[in-house]
Amino acid sequence: MAIGIVLSVFGLGFFCWLLFTLAVYALPFFAGLSAGLAAFHSGSGFIGALVVGFLVGVTILVLGQIVLTAVRAPLIRLIIGLVYAVPAAVAGYQLCFALAGIGVPAASWQHAFAAVGALVVGVTALARMAVVTPPSASHDPLQGTAHAAVDLRSHDGRG
Numbered sequence: 001m002a003i004g005i006v007l008s009v010f011g012l013g014f015f016c017w018l019l020f021t022l023a024v025y026a027l028p029f030f031a032g033l034s035a036g037l038a039a040f041h042s043g044s045g046f047i048g049a050l051v052v053g054f055l056v057g058v059t060i061l062v063l064g065q066i067v068l069t070a071v072r073a074p075l076i077r078l079i080i081g082l083v084y085a086v087p088a089a090v091a092g093y094q095l096c097f098a099l100a101g102i103g104v105p106a107a108s109w110q111h112a113f114a115a116v117g118a119l120v121v122g123v124t125a126l127a128r129m130a131v132v133t134p135p136s137a138s139h140d141p142l143q144g145t146a147h148a149a150v151d152l153r154s155h156d157g158r159g
Contacts, residue, residue, distance in 0.1 A: 019095055024125045025061065026091040027084050032057025068129055077130075085126040092121025 022029055036053025044052065068080050096117025100110040 016099075020092075020121065020124075023091040023095050023121045024088050024128060025057075026087040026125070028057040028061040028064075030087070031060045064129060081126045081129050084129050085122045088125035089118040089122030093118035095121070 032053040032055075035056035036049040039052040040046065040049035064080060064084055068077055071077055071080065093114045097110055097114035099117075100113040104110050104113060
């Protein structure tokens with residue numbers, strides 16, 4: 001009985017983590033899902049649909065990060081970040097509203113929890129997209145990377 005309760009708690013925690021991750025990456029996930037379903041309905045089969053969906057989802061995520069890295073204008077970076085964060089916030093709102101409906105009977109509190117959840121998921125999506133740092137303005141290609149922090153000179157005084 002105790003093992004069942006512990007496994008249920010871990011299973012519920014894993015399920016919540018998975019839902020949160022899918023909400024954060026809502027745009028690439030739904031783009032991949034849509035492409036996979038379109039490929040399946042056009043006759044590609046199950047494996048072909050999985051491959052197409054995965055490739056489209058990864059491509060959308062990587063292209064967004066590359067464009068966010070390449071662009072230096074803060075307004076354009078914000079707009080690109082919002083393109084990924086707004087669908088994540090909507091998915092977070094729906095997720096939190098559904099989960100709040102399980103344990104919160106009052107509709108106003110369900111909406112309040114859902115709004116907080118939307119804010120958390122949207123900010124997390126924006127932060128995960130912004131993790132990629134923009135290139136520095138100098139001409140040194142190693143400046144601003146992890147390699148620039150490594151000093152290859154000897155520290156024992158011999159040069």
